[in-house]
Amino acid sequence: MLYRASKLGLSSCPCCQKLNYLAQPNARCARCHTQLSFRKSHSQQLTLAWTIAALLMFIPANIYPIMLIYKMGVPEANTILTGIVTLVKNGLYPIAAVIFLASFIIPFIKIIGLFFLLYNTRRYSNISRTKQSQFYRMIEWLGPWSMLDVFVVTIMAALVNLGFFSSIEAAAGLSYFALMVIFTMLAAHSFDVRLLWDIERRNIHV
Amino acid sequence: MNSCYPPHNWVACLKCDTLSVLPPISPGESAICPCCGATLFSRKKQSIERTLAISTAGLLIYIPAITLPLLSIRALGVYNEVSLLQSILLLIEDEFYLVAFCVFIFTLAVPLVRLFSTFYLSLQLKRQQITPSLLTFFRSYHQLDHWGMTQVFFLGVIISIYKLLTMATLTIGSGLISLFLLLLCSTLITSTLDHHYVWEKMEQALAISRE
Incomplete structure (x- = not known):
């Protein structure tokens, strides 16, 4: 027992x-x-609030360009997804896969996953608690890796500053993207996994 | 006074709240929650000495890692090089304050605070001089544990190298090597610092000093 x-x-x-x-x-x-x-105080409310905030930031982060590439003085706007498409066209498949994972798939899984876990703290589900808490630990661990694109743009913008011929600048989407990553991390931290086990206990005893 | 505390070998899992009795574990072993499988505690070998050595190394390599150039680029007769600190200053110049703030906190501030607090902590524990202020240092280490992103930044540098290789000549600078060593140090600290041991040591020492 x-x-x-x-x-x-x-x-x-x-x-x-x-x-x-x-x-x-x-x-x-x-x-x-x-x-x-x-239990962590106001865990459900805070997690829900941060996750919704992250979801809202996910939209402008993908619509607005994160990086402007100037070639011979002509700017070319790059959003997260068009950047990945360019990488695939250039044949850089492994890098394209890493960026696609870190800046699109992982944030998406994190947001959906947190909604799912949050729902499961309210309604009893048959998926094993151990699986769910492993999933939560994965979400927590993945948190920082979504920052990857922010750092890549930071380095490229600072490095590629070759005057008229070619230069790279950060763009508005990057700020939204950074905010989205921070919000998902805050959401993951305010979630209390123990709530998942509490609902199981209540269900067995009723 | 001690009678109002639960037995000191009882432990509750932080992930599922299951109570278990902590078995005696020897250095190098971990205790695992019987209910959800999360790690409860792990004992580490020569924790204090190793942490002291690694955090000293980390602090020494910190300044070169942020100020020396990470990468340099040469294309069409133009040359440019960049360090971690410069890239943040350039972001501020371009008025991306939020992004600059994020990069500053996650790659400069948090790693420094973590290194310094583990250095001070292991030094004072080694010298057997435990003061209540150490609690604050170790707490700050715990709070910041998830927010250090040196490893992500390093991967970011690698990816930018691959992206830029097609359009220009790149040279790896000494800053990148220092950054790698800094990353190594901060990762090793996570695996050498024995939280349970440090907390118990501090608890005993502070209880004696109170009496």
Whole structure:
């Protein structure tokens, strides 16, 4: 029989993992003085809010160009998707695949996945909890990798500054893209996986 | 006072809240949650010494990694080189404040704070001088753990090399090598720093000093 710590009034510190008895609502960890709570506070609302914000940012990030390439003084706008198409045309398949994964597929999976996990904290689903928490850990781990395109454009814009012949500049879409990545990371951090196990417990006991 | 705390070998999984009794684990082993399979604790070998050595190396390589040129480009008789710091300054010049801020925080500030806090922490633990301010340092390390992006930036440099190879001559600068070493150091710290050991050590020391 496995016991949940919160059933016994115990809460593990989110920072140092020490178990504390949580008597008053605003208690602090005896070891590292981090604020304690049984579950992350307002986890569902915050996750939903950040995920919606990320979804909204996903649209302008893909519509507006992230990079302007000047060749002989003529600007050519590149969005995330047209950039990938150009890479494929030039035959750079592995790079195209990495960029496509990091800046399109992963953010998309993260946003959809968070909505899915959030829904599962409200409605009981038959997918195993272990699978779902593995999925969550994957989302958390993938977080920073979506920043890839931001860094690539940063380096290329700084490096390719060859005057009239050729230069690269960052464009408006990049800011939206960076915001989208930060929002998905915040959403993943405010989600509390333990809620998934709570709903299972409630379902079995009812 | 200790009677109001649960037994110190009880542990609750941060991912599914299952209570388990922590078995004695020797250095190099990990304890895994019986319910969801997440790692509860892992013991590391010679944690403090290794962390001290690696974080010192990381701090030494930090300045070269951000100031030396990462890449240089030569095309049509024009030459240009760029370092991490310069690329951020150029973003500010072009009025991309948000992107500049992101790059600054994720590739400069967070790695530095992580390196410095682990360096200070392992140094003070080695010297057996544990003060309450160390708690703040270790907490800041925990908070920033997910936000360091040196590895992503490094991959970004590699990808830009491939993208630009078709249109110009590129040379890898000494900054890129330093950046790789910095990345190595910050990755190694994650695998040498034994969180559980450090927290327990600090708890004991602070409890003694309070008495």
